[in-house]
Each structure stands twice: as C-alpha cells, then as structure tokens.
Amino acid sequence: MLKKLKFLIKLGIVGMTILFLAIFLHSNLHKGKTVRVSNGATFSGITSHLKSRDIIYSSFLFKTFIYFMGDAKSLKSGTYYFPAKSSLWGVYNTLISGKTSFERMTIPEGLTVQQIVEMLEKKDGISGKCPKNLKDGTLLPETYFYDYGISCSAIIRQMKNMMTKTVNEVWKNRSKNLILKSKKELLILASIVEKETSVARERGIVASVFINRLEKGMKLQTDPTVVYAITKGYGHMRGKPIFLRHLKIDSPYNTYKNYGLPPAPIANPGKASLKASANPSKTSYIFFVADGTGGHIFARTNAEHERNRQKWRKIKKEKNKPPS
Template sequence: MGWGLRIAAGALAATVFLAAVMVWAGLRVAAPGPLREAVTVVVPRGSGLEAIALTLSDAGVVESPLLFMAGARMTGAVRALKAGEYAFAPGVSIDGVLKQLRQGRTVVRRLTVPEGLTVAQVLTLLGEEPALSGEIRSRPPEGSLLPETYHFSYGDSREGMIARMTSAMDAALAEAWSRREEGLPFATPAEALTLASIVEKETSVAEERARVAGVFVNRLKGGMRLQSDPTVIYALTDGSGDLGRPLTRADWKYESDYNTYFADGLPPGPIANPGRAAIEAVLKPDRHDFFYFVADGTGGHAFSRTLAEHNRNVTRWRAVQRRQTGEGTGN
C-alpha cells in the first residue's frame, strides 16, 4: 500500500473513530444523570466552565465534569451558561442541565413585605434574607416602600429590592391619586400617603379601612385633631417599631409633630408603609358622619357620631379588656 493510501486510510479511521466518540458522547449527554433526589445548586457569578462542572459534580448532578464540559462545547453553550440558583430534578441529563443554565431558569424566591411595617422594619427584613446580597447603603423615606410579595433570584441585591419597592409605591400612589374623589381635605399625594399609613396602622380589617379613613377625613374637615394612637407610638419609638407596652395618658402629651394628640392636622410624614388598599381607602373614603371609633373586642371597631356615644363604647371596650388578655386602641 502506498503512502497516499495509508494516509487516506488513517484519516478515514480517525474520522470514523471521532464520529463514534461524538455519537457516544451525545448519547451520554442525553442519558439520565446520577442524581437520585432533587437538589438546589448555586452557580456563583463569574464561574468558568470548569468551575461550573466541578460544582455540579460535587452536588451529584453530573457524574463526570469532563463529560459535562465536552457536552457544553459540543452544543456551543460554553459562553451562554448563566449564574444563579438552580433546582435540578432527579435523573436530569447533562443536556437538561445545560438547557437550564443556558435559559437561566433559576429558582424563583419570594419575599413578602406585610402592610404597616415601618421602613426600619422592612430594612431588617431585607437584611435577614440570606438569599439577597450586598449592604443597604441608605435608609429610604418612611412610607416609600410598597408592601407586597416580591419575586427575586438568589444573589439579587438588597439595594435593588429597595429600588423595586420604591418604584412600586410611586406607581401605586400615582394611580390611586389619579382616581381620587373630589373635596378631600389634603392637597398632595404625599399627604394622602401619610393618612393612608395611619389608616393602615389603625385597622387590619379590610372592610373597615374606608370607614376609618372617613372618620379621619371628617376630623380634618372639622378642624379636630386626629388623635391616633399609632402616631404616638411612632413618635415615641422614632419609627423603630412596636412600643412594647400599652400607651399611657402621659404618652398622649408627648411633644412631637408626629403625635396627633399633641399636634394639629396630619403628621409631617407617614408613620409606616401602607398597602394599596389603605391608599385607596383614603382617596375614596366612606361618606358618613362618624367622628370616633374604638375597638369592640371582635377584631373590629365600634363607630360613633358623638363623644357621649363614643364614651359608652369605650366603657364597653374596657370591660372586654378586663375579661380577656390584650389591648386595643380607641379614637
């Protein structure tokens, strides 16, 4: 056999061998993997192909880092793999893993911010969420963070979450303000937000929000002080959270612009972060002639038109307090 034929035969053999290897590798890449139970794996930002392969191998997702790397090169996915937190199903193939990493199908996490928290309390919530990253560099204004359930991915920044909450509050307030009723006793969205924060803290009963808002609207129109206990608590704690004890008559005399027993009109700003429903309530309050309300012992409130009627409701509430553990607020 001449040298030419030998070279041609060798090249053919090499081609056949390479094709066989490719077929074998393709079958292995598509075959079920070794994972027996579902697992969550974090692929750190900045990881190269080898680091990703080793991370997946250590977690038991792939059997061979080399085969994973070969599969990534065969499919052209080397530069398309995305960092993040991934949930892998039992038996997932290398091909399936590569598809998840290419598409960035990361675990979707949820953070729920309840209505009525102060900014300080929301920042604590963010700080305690281990899946978020980065420091909180500044404290946003009170009332500027919309309570809601937020979806995020592992490694998202705390500052980014704050920006999302701020943007959501701006949008919710602007939308509600555009549909407000006429004749309200406040002139700006900021003042509406302040009153909404008081309503949010006064009642957790959805059906009562517009009625409670109507009481405060009546008081503002009548030149009465709002006399809201939550504003006293905010003044005493400087917005840090709960007071940890019942209010006293001395507390009502605390000299602060946030104390609506001491100061006229609305406080200088919100006392918490109100939800959408509370904002809607103050911009579309119930129309009635109630000026007072007090807890009724059932989780709601008893409303009254006159001080004499209110005092009778307060007496009933105090009797309830004596029979059960707990405390309530009255206005």
C-alpha cells in the first residue's frame, strides 16, 4: 500500500513537472495573430478555436492546465492579440486579463464617402448601417483603432471629428497671401490635389498650379472633377477611360466648362494635401502632365506644355506597343 502511494506521488510529481514545463513551451505560431473570442462561447469552443488558429499547440494540455488553475469560467470574451510563439501560460494570462486588442483600419487618402462607406460595411467588427447623406471632405483618411463591434456611426463620427480638428489646425497656419477664402475652399482644392498626385514632393507644386490658374482667372481643367461628375460622386471610372466628350458634360463639377473651384470637395483629402493647399509652393507653373513614372512635368507656357504632352504621348505609345 505504501509502495503504491509512493508510486502515485512520484507519478503525480512527474505529471506536474511535465505540465509545468509544457505551459511554457512555445506554440507553432510564427506570426502574431488577432483572435476574436465570442461572448457566450464555451470553454471547449474557445479551446478548439485557439487550436484551429495555431495559438495553442495542444487542446488537451491547455484544458488540463486551465482546469488545474480552476479558471475555466474566467476566460473573457473580446478581441485579443497573441504574439508569435505564445506559450500556454501567455495565452492563459491574456484571456483572463480581459485586455482586449483594438481592431485597426486604414482609410487611404483620396477616397470618396461612397468608397469609404463601402469599406466600412465590408469590414469585420463594424456593426450597423453607416449614416446616409455623408458629404465628401468631411472624413479624414487616417489609421483608426476601434473595439470590435463598434457601430459604423461611431467610427464615422470619429473620422468627422478628426477632419474638423485637422482643417482648423491647417487653416490657422495657412499662407498669408492665400487666395482661398474659406476652409471649404481649402477642402475643395486639397481634394483636387489629392486626386491629381500621390507623390509627396509634388503636392505643393500641384497646388501652386491651381492657385496660379485661379489668380489668372483660368479654368482649372482637371480630370478628377469630370470623373466625379460622370460617376455621380463615386469618384472612380472602374477601369473605363475618359473621352473628349466627357469633358463637355454639363455639371457644376466640370472644371473644363466652369471657372473657379467646383461647388464642393470631390474626395476626402489627407493632412498632407491640406497642408500643401494651405501653403502651396511659390511657382509660375500653370500646366502639368504625367511624366510616365507616376509623377508630373510642369510648364509655364502653353508651348512648353505641348512639348511635354508630346513626350507623354510617346511614352504611352511605347508602353502600349505589343512585345516583339
């Protein structure tokens, strides 16, 4: 009887030692992952989910350890981030802490509200319908962090507040001689700049071209305003080209027909384009055309601009030439 007891004690010690060592072994997780533990999920369901996502390497050892700790009912629902090679001990501590991870979403610069709403309604973790009748130029493109289950209305409100704050700050630090008369005009110009270039060093120069044209009483003649009119505010041609007939479309947004700025922003500009529009570069450029590398060539005269356009046509022709 004594021998049997000693054997059981030794066996228990060995088992406890193995379990103790096992809880500190690293999982097969090679890259950190964010995992959602649903409210009301059972302990077995949580364990199976963690195993299927490679957060834990053994369901049996995880269950044994949790039962030993007496914390099966202490695991909290929420969205958690588990770093690479998390141990059972690390996973356990994360789940009982209730320190949930934030979801992350980046809104690219230059999208319209229609495009942003599309993104939000497809994004996992955002609930409810987005507000209707949103206006372009009211949502700041930025990286946002939020709790899983946030309503679309709440995150839209956050974007609006960020845009208001950013515009106020940029407007306060605008150039003294800026021709733009209001924050709305700043947003309109910045939205055009945003759509015309994604090259950081060019933003101030592109803004200067439009400022110079406004000062000279010239039409802005910018394609993105036409695209906005054609697509009824969607802002993207979905792969279709712009034809000459499109430049004659009857719309207050068509800057080939109308003088001055369009009546409202044509997209949601980022902070960099707002800054560039509030403090444009000092240039005498009034034209620009694509240079074939993603940037633009700028010109002061129509003759110079025509030469640049010929270069661009040649580049396009070479690009479209079938391989020999």
